[in-house]
Amino acid sequence: xxxxxxxxxxxxxxxxxxxxxxxxxxxxxxxxxxxxxxxxxxxxxxxxxxxxxxxxxxxxxxxxxxxxxxxxxxxxxxxxxxxxxxxxxxxxxxxxxxxxxxxxxxxxxxxxxxxxxxxxxxxxxxxxxxxxxxxxxxxxxxxxxxxxxxxxxxxxxxxxxxxxxxxxxxxxxxxxxxxxxxxxxxxxxxxxxxxxxxxxxxxxxxxxxxxxxxxxxxxxxxxxxxxxxxxxxxxxxxxxxxxxxxxxxxxxxxxxxxxxxxxxxxxxxxxxxxxxxxxxxxxxxxxxxxxxxxxxxxxxxxxxxxxxxxxxxxxxxxxxxxxxxxxxxxxxxxxxxxxxxxxxxxxxxxxxxxxxxxxxxxxxxxxxxxxxxxxxxxxxxxxxxxxxxxxxxxxxxxxxxxxxxxxxxxxxxxxxxxxxxxxxxxxxxxxxxxxxxxxxxxxxxxxxxxxxxxxxxxxxxxxxxxxxxxxxx
Amino acid sequence: xxxxxxxxxxxxxxxxxxxxxxxxxxxxxxxxxxxxxxxxxxxxxxxxxxxxxxxxxxxxxxxxxxxxxxxxxxxxxxxxxxxxxxxxxxxxxxxxxxxxxxxxxxxxxxxxxxxxxxxxxxxxxxxxxxxxxxxxxxxxxxxxxxxxxxxxxxxxxxxxxxxxxxxxxxxxxxxxxxxxxxxxxxxxxxxxxxxxxxxxxxxxxxxxxxxxxxxxxxxxxxx
Numbered sequence: 001x002x003x004x005x006x007x008x009x010x011x012x013x014x015x016x017x018x019x020x021x022x023x024x025x026x027x028x029x030x031x032x033x034x035x036x037x038x039x040x041x042x043x044x045x046x047x048x049x050x051x052x053x054x055x056x057x058x059x060x061x062x063x064x065x066x067x068x069x070x071x072x073x074x075x076x077x078x079x080x081x082x083x084x085x086x087x088x089x090x091x092x093x094x095x096x097x098x099x100x101x102x103x104x105x106x107x108x109x110x111x112x113x114x115x116x117x118x119x120x121x122x123x124x125x126x127x128x129x130x131x132x133x134x135x136x137x138x139x140x141x142x143x144x145x146x147x148x149x150x151x152x153x154x155x156x157x158x159x160x161x162x163x164x165x166x167x168x169x170x171x172x173x174x175x176x177x178x179x180x181x182x183x184x185x186x187x188x189x190x191x192x193x194x195x196x197x198x199x200x201x202x203x204x205x206x207x208x209x210x211x212x213x214x215x216x217x218x219x220x221x222x223x224x225x226x227x228x229x230x231x232x233x234x235x236x237x238x239x240x241x242x243x244x245x246x247x248x249x250x251x252x253x254x255x256x257x258x259x260x261x262x263x264x265x266x267x268x269x270x271x272x273x274x275x276x277x278x279x280x281x282x283x284x285x286x287x288x289x290x291x292x293x294x295x296x297x298x299x300x301x302x303x304x305x306x307x308x309x310x311x312x313x314x315x316x317x318x319x320x321x322x323x324x325x326x327x328x329x330x331x332x333x334x335x336x337x338x339x340x341x342x343x344x345x346x347x348x349x350x351x352x353x354x355x356x357x358x359x360x361x362x363x364x365x366x367x368x369x370x371x372x373x374x375x376x377x378x379x380x381x382x383x384x385x386x387x388x389x390x391x392x393x394x395x396x397x398x399x400x401x402x403x404x405x406x407x408x409x410x411x412x413x414x415x416x417x418x419x420x421x422x423x424x425x426x427x428x429x430x431x432x433x434x435x436x437x438x439x440x441x442x443x444x445x446x447x448x449x450x451x452x453x454x455x456x457x458x459x460x461x462x463x464x465x466x467x468x469x470x471x472x473x
Numbered sequence: 474x475x476x477x478x479x480x481x482x483x484x485x486x487x488x489x490x491x492x493x494x495x496x497x498x499x500x501x502x503x504x505x506x507x508x509x510x511x512x513x514x515x516x517x518x519x520x521x522x523x524x525x526x527x528x529x530x531x532x533x534x535x536x537x538x539x540x541x542x543x544x545x546x547x548x549x550x551x552x553x554x555x556x557x558x559x560x561x562x563x564x565x566x567x568x569x570x571x572x573x574x575x576x577x578x579x580x581x582x583x584x585x586x587x588x589x590x591x592x593x594x595x596x597x598x599x600x601x602x603x604x605x606x607x608x609x610x611x612x613x614x615x616x617x618x619x620x621x622x623x624x625x626x627x628x629x630x631x632x633x634x635x636x637x638x639x640x641x642x643x644x645x646x647x648x649x650x651x652x653x654x655x656x657x658x659x660x661x662x663x664x665x666x667x668x669x670x671x672x673x674x675x676x677x678x679x680x681x682x683x684x685x686x687x688x689x690x691x692x693x694x695x696x
Contacts, residue, residue, distance in 0.1 A: 333663060335667050
């Protein structure tokens with residue numbers, strides 16, 4: 001469980017965002033701290049410097065007495081908290097006033113900052129000397145007219161101490177916020193990545209149990225994950241349809257191969273048991289060859305369909321007029337149509353040019369015509385038409401036979417599908433699926449609907465440039 | 474009649490060689506292209522059956538070299554590739570016919586016989602006579618036992634094709650190729666339909682055009 005949490009995308013996302021959050025908050029605090037500390041120091045320094053200027057003026061005017069008077073005249077308790085001393089150039093203390101809470105000896109031992117830069121103009125230097133962990137000295141120095149130096153100082157709370165609550169608050173609140181952000185972030189991310197886990201869970205179930213009906217529960221909305229879930233469900237749906245069709249095809253194939261094989265075996269067995277009569281044996285052998293040819297033909301057509309569907313069928317595309325293919329097909333079937341007294345009518349008013357493989361597309365047209373002739377009763381009518389369409393061409397084969405029931409209009413293009421009407425007919429149930437595979441390998445479409453006035457109408461639509469190589473699936 | 478078989482698949486080779494021998498041919502077999510070329514160079518064959526996919530020297534190169542050397546021996550290609558492209562390439566290289574595996578031996582035999590006949594025949598007469606049937610290729614007149622028979626164009630072409638090969642079987646595929654000009658099998662029964670119509674007109678007693686099961690048809694002239 002812990003390992004799973006550690007590897008989980010939600011947790012890693014939460015950790016990453018929390019780290020970014022901590023970094024930003026930390027920098028913000030550092031800037032704030034710096035500014036605040038600066039402001040505190042500036043305030044101390046301004047007060048000390050102001051007093052230094054004031055006392056310096058008094059000393060310059062009337063010496064130590066005036067300084068004392070100035071100090072005493074200023075009754076504010078704040079001023080009393082200042083340490084004031086004057087030292088001459090030999091570092092001898094000329095005057096000292098020490099706040100009551102200071103210990104006297106400390107005045108003597110108070111370090112003298114080395115580099116204070118005495119110049120002609122009164123320059124004030126402020127320095128900060130740490131006293132102990134809790135308190136600092138803020139000391140201003142001013143050079144006086146007689147060459148001695150006035151020091152005004154004050155013990156202040158150390159910045160470190162002043163800012164300690166702030167640091168504590170930051171550490172406390174920041175820490176809690178960080179922990180919370182990891183926890184809440186993990187939960188939120190965990191919740192919003194739920195569709196991902198559902199997808200992977202569903203995929204795993206399909207793989208493990210073969211349950212093709214499994215779907216991911218869909219979430220409303222148009223977010224990426226909702227979209228992902230919907231796409232996956234579409235994929236699962238398509239897959240299950242493919243698998244179902246494949247199974248049906250295999251079932252039909254097994255059935256279609258079993259019948260001629262059983263007949264083949266029966267014929268051979270009979271001939272074997274008959275014994276002797278060479279004439280009958282020869283006839284039985286000829287029967288066997290017939291059955292074998294039929295089987296071979298089924299298999300070859302299936303291979304052709306597979307090749308066309310998978311894009312492995314090589315197309316020799318050239319610019320051609322659909323009228324040529326129709327005329328050729330009509331010519332090929334002329335006698336067959338005549339035998340059934342079916343009138344084959346060509347409606348070819350204008351060129352209908354496409355880029356296509358003449359042999360393969362011709363095969364498709366032949367199959368459609370063959371189909372139409374098969375299902376049209378005697379004295380019927382089959383119309384072949386071609387016309388140019390916007391950006392392509394349309395070819396129709398219309399008969400006045402029984403038509404195709406609405407429910408079967410997709411199924412008849414499936415491999416080995418035999419509609420009720422076609423069971424009595426010779427054929428394999430492969431012709432139309434070959435048509436579909438060929439047309440689709442040309443990036444076209446084939447469909448069937450009702451002809452005006454009854455009968456079936458098959459329509460092939462092709463783009464004018466099908467492209468030489470079919471797209472690989 | 475001597476036939477050269479160049480085929481590397483031993484099963485197909487033995488089945489073709491045996492079949493040809495049983496049909497009265499003398500047969501030489503080579504298992505690769507170079508051996509085939511060497512045999513063809515030193516022996517005078519009446520026909521050659523050459524596989525396209527061969528070790529050492531492929532069938533198409535073999536035939537090109539044969540033709541470059543001036544040989545006119547009729548050649549039938551055997552190939553597993555059934556596409557029109559390969560067929561055209563094969564015929565362009567100088568072969569005379571093309572057969573896709575798997576094939577029926579009877580089909581191969583019919584084609585070889587047709588080729589040999591064509592190669593040995595004197596320039597074709599404009600008038601074909603087979604038994605009591607005569608056919609004039611120029612006036613397009615057909616007569617049986619001295620009586621004129623009206624034929625439709627396709628029936629005429631079919632009869633002419635059958636009569637040219639009188640006494641020798643021709644397959645449905647060969648008929649489709651020569652009468653309909655279809656180089657692939659459209660899988661229809663059109664040939665049967667036209668044959669039965671032709672029979673009705675030219676062969677009412679059904680003794681001239683014979684159906685050979687699994688093979689095709691043969692025209693048998695009346696004595």
